[in-house]
Amino acid sequence: MRLPSKNGRTDEEKSIKQIRYAIDQGVNYLDTAIAYMNEPLIGKALQDGYREKVKIATKLPPWNVKTKEDIENIFKVQLNNLKIEYIDYYMLHSLNAANWNKMVELDILTFLDKIKTAGKIKNTGFSFHGDKETFKEIVDSYNWDFCMIQYNYLDEETQAGPAGLKYASKKGLGIIVMEPCRGGNLTQTVPPEIQKIWDKSKVKRTPAEWALRWVLNHPEVTCVLSGMNKKKHIKENLKIAAKTLPNSLTEDELDIIGKVRDKYRTLMKTGCTGCGYCMPCPCSIDIAKCFEIYDSANIFPTNKIETQIRYAMGLSVIHGKIAYASNCTKCGRCERQCPQELPIIDLLNDVSNNMEGFITKIFPFIFKTYLCFNKYQTKRKARKICRK
Numbered sequence: 001m002r003l004p005s006k007n008g009r010t011d012e013e014k015s016i017k018q019i020r021y022a023i024d025q026g027v028n029y030l031d032t033a034i035a036y037m038n039e040p041l042i043g044k045a046l047q048d049g050y051r052e053k054v055k056i057a058t059k060l061p062p063w064n065v066k067t068k069e070d071i072e073n074i075f076k077v078q079l080n081n082l083k084i085e086y087i088d089y090y091m092l093h094s095l096n097a098a099n100w101n102k103m104v105e106l107d108i109l110t111f112l113d114k115i116k117t118a119g120k121i122k123n124t125g126f127s128f129h130g131d132k133e134t135f136k137e138i139v140d141s142y143n144w145d146f147c148m149i150q151y152n153y154l155d156e157e158t159q160a161g162p163a164g165l166k167y168a169s170k171k172g173l174g175i176i177v178m179e180p181c182r183g184g185n186l187t188q189t190v191p192p193e194i195q196k197i198w199d200k201s202k203v204k205r206t207p208a209e210w211a212l213r214w215v216l217n218h219p220e221v222t223c224v225l226s227g228m229n230k231k232k233h234i235k236e237n238l239k240i241a242a243k244t245l246p247n248s249l250t251e252d253e254l255d256i257i258g259k260v261r262d263k264y265r266t267l268m269k270t271g272c273t274g275c276g277y278c279m280p281c282p283c284s285i286d287i288a289k290c291f292e293i294y295d296s297a298n299i300f301p302t303n304k305i306e307t308q309i310r311y312a313m314g315l316s317v318i319h320g321k322i323a324y325a326s327n328c329t330k331c332g333r334c335e336r337q338c339p340q341e342l343p344i345i346d347l348l349n350d351v352s353n354n355m356e357g358f359i360t361k362i363f364p365f366i367f368k369t370y371l372c373f374n375k376y377q378t379k380r381k382a383r384k385i386c387r388k
């Protein structure tokens with residue numbers, strides 16, 4: 001994700017140059033997904049001997065499959081897109097309770113066994129954006145080789161959280177961390193209150209270095225993914241990765257990071273820590289996600305359209321069904337469970353007033369139409385591959 005772009009489209013020439021530069025400098029893992037729409041570009045970058053130097057990870061999108069045939073078709077297209085014989089790390093993309101149940105109904109584990117035995121994939125895993133209980137359930141359901149979780153110092157407690165990280169690691173899974181810099185939030189626009197805290201530290205580091213070092217400090221972490229679209233990002237990340245060891249942050253350094261986290265939390269409107277104890281909600285609202293997106297929009301402002309698209313993506317498309325704040329019937333069940341004693345009903349009302357609008361209403365429909373078109377194209381492509 002986040003490859004360099006030109007005139008609103010991925011800059012293919014520049015992207016291939018950067019990917020190859022990164023591999024030449026020692027990067028040995030490339031993460032993609034059919035949903036990122038750049039597998040064919042990665043396939044081109046892997047030509048000229050680059051495939052042998054790097055491990056490839058890609059993902060199956062549960063929201064884009066209805067039948068076992070869809071799964072087979074997508075997999076065929078992915079191999080063809082990447083122009084490779086096998087995939088090193090194959091994942092079920094963005095699992096949460098709804099996506100996981102759907103995958104189980106489609107007997108996905110038998111499919112994974114089949115393609116692994118056939119040598120078409122080397123390692124099986126899943127990327128995760130659900131709640132803690134679902135994470136544990138998924139980890140226990142199969143002999144996974146690895147998982148991918150969102151983990152950064154600000155969202156430490158959300159989704160799988162530290163307990164999930166430790167649990168999966170103890171079970172022998174490799175842990176790949178995504179969003180170490182929260183999609184660039186923690187590095188691009190640093191609020192002055194936060195910068196003041198960083199400035200007090202004896203050791204001077206960029207916000208990216210603090211964020212990456214915090215993740216790499218965990219001995220359970222196998223690999224950290226960071227979206228890079230400038231050569232200077234690649235150089236900086238390589239430098240950080242080369243010199244950072246697990247358990248290398250001092251007490252003082254961890255204290256500074258803790259202060260930055262606390263300050264970010266005071267800048268948040270909701271005070272939600274993302275623990276997930278308030279869920280499941282009988283109206284299917286992803287309460288923690290609603291608050292996470294709302295808080296992000298307030299601390300790291302973007303334009304209204306982008307904010308609404310992010311909200312719609314996070315709470316309808318990826319979630320499997322519409323989980324908007326406005327679904328709340330005010331039953332009060334969640335408030336009794338919240339350890340922070342947050343006025344969840346009032347906060348959801350704020351979220352709904354500030355985040356929902358015309359775009360969040362039409363987005364699920366537009367995305368559904370896009371998925372139908374995409375599915376049709378995948379089917380055609382898969383048929384063509386079979387004929388060849």
Ligand code: SF4
Pocket residue numbers: 280281282283284285287327328329330331332333334335344345348
């Ligand atoms: S009060 Fe609203 S958000 Fe909370 S459990 Fe009831 S419906 Fe869900």
Ligand code: SF4
Pocket residue numbers: 271272273274275276277278279287288291337338339340341342344
């Ligand atoms: S609203 Fe409360 S219980 Fe729910 S995720 Fe946030 S802090 Fe946890």
